[in-house]
Amino acid sequence: MLTDEVLYHFKNPQHQGSIEDAEIVASVVNPACGDTLKVYVKLDGDRITDAKYKIYGCAAAVAASSVVTGMLIGKTLSEIESIKREQVSDALGGLSPTHAHTAVLAEDAVKAILRTQREKS
């Protein structure tokens, strides 16, 4: 079953799309089911001024992507290190076991952003 929060975010997605001149583009895949999340990050120094995403996945994955991308904006790269799956899950009203790993995908995306940035510098 889908929670009301998942449905809400699915219906009102934020930050969907891509950023042409993004400093960081990170892609993560859920190996079990193939859900794919790609996040574009625009930086001003260390601070994330904008973020957008593309998603191939179930409704919960779409909602999780929307939520986590929103969490990125306005934070510095070191600040986003603290974004964990629990926050994403909580923001979606607590995900059922079936959908719990969509929050993992979101957390993985955050890690991938940080990794990509580290590899660059």
Place this chain on the structure above:
Amino acid sequence: MRLIYLDHNATTPVRPEVLEAMLPYLREHYGNASSLHTFGRTARKAVEEARGRLAHLIHAEPDDLVFTGCGSEADSMALKGVAFANRRHGSHLVTTNVEHQAVLDTCRYLAERFGFEVTYLPVDAAGLLRLDDLRQALRPDTILVSIMHANNEVGVIQPLDACADVVRDFSQQIGRRVYLHSDCVQSLGKLPIDVRRLDVDLLTFSGHKLYAPKGVGALYVREATVMDALINGGHQELNRRGGTENVAGIVALGAACALAEAEMGAEARRLAALRDRLEAGILGAIPEARVNGDAAPRLPNTLNLSIAGVDGESLLINLDLEGIAVSTGSACSSGSVEPSHVLRAMGVDKEYIRGSVRLSLGHGTSAADVDATLEVMTRVVERMRQLSPQWEDARALR
């Protein structure tokens, strides 16, 4: 927003004529069909009339029909009833791996808890079982074969006549009737079923796929079939199914059968034409979409599509937001729900199972609904693909 319901294989609305027919049995004619007084006799008469209507639709003897609470109960009753009553002849069952869960889960239960052995026949890419596989699966200890008539997900129609011939030939060889059951939940009222010609022993039917309400089903049991009852507890249904009859539900099923009998041919042609129009429209407008099950004879109302680069569940919800109700065979394989066992059995690859949706048309579906669906679907898929890294990557590879 006008709602468009394209999920008739899941359930159908109750038709007004059917509702009209059943209401008196919820209001003034509330008698127990087993009671001897006027109230009871009125109910009894209605139940028997309904039985006659279903019997007429499939050319059966009314006494060979047992009303149940649903299709799953009828499946369960057929399988368990025959299995338990015929153990002395053997404990081997044969079915296919594209059956409805009610059959598959009952088989699993019989195997795990009671030591029955079950052979699951595969299907080919078209969704059809091979008669040779059936022939080879039959053994001297086989007691029951269960093969669905039309598949709920893809609409593929199995060659039931030919299967019956195979089972009968084998029965003759071993000098014992191997029972043949078929789940006809999706085909009743859509395809002709004639038990005078179709040599089967047990057929499952359900009311709510046929514009009657949920909570009523039926099992056809050919005379002389040896089987146990699933529900004990009364003399109802000639001792084959205990429990007070759902009189109003049974009346509704009867009324639905009468409508189906009167309309079936023309309605099947109308639905097939609408379905084909929708199918052609989608294939024309959406690149890399395919139809599952179109290489075999199909139910006239069913369209199972796979659309590359989109997730079926997300597509379903996007369509729902636009007022269009469909269903999907996609489900997260890392969660507790498995993706469609039918599409997997047909060898459809993963990405296409992920992008599968089923559109099933029905009595209320109009040409305008089909055109609106086509327009919305094209738009929604286009938008989803623009947002799909999967689709983007696949494009980049070309």
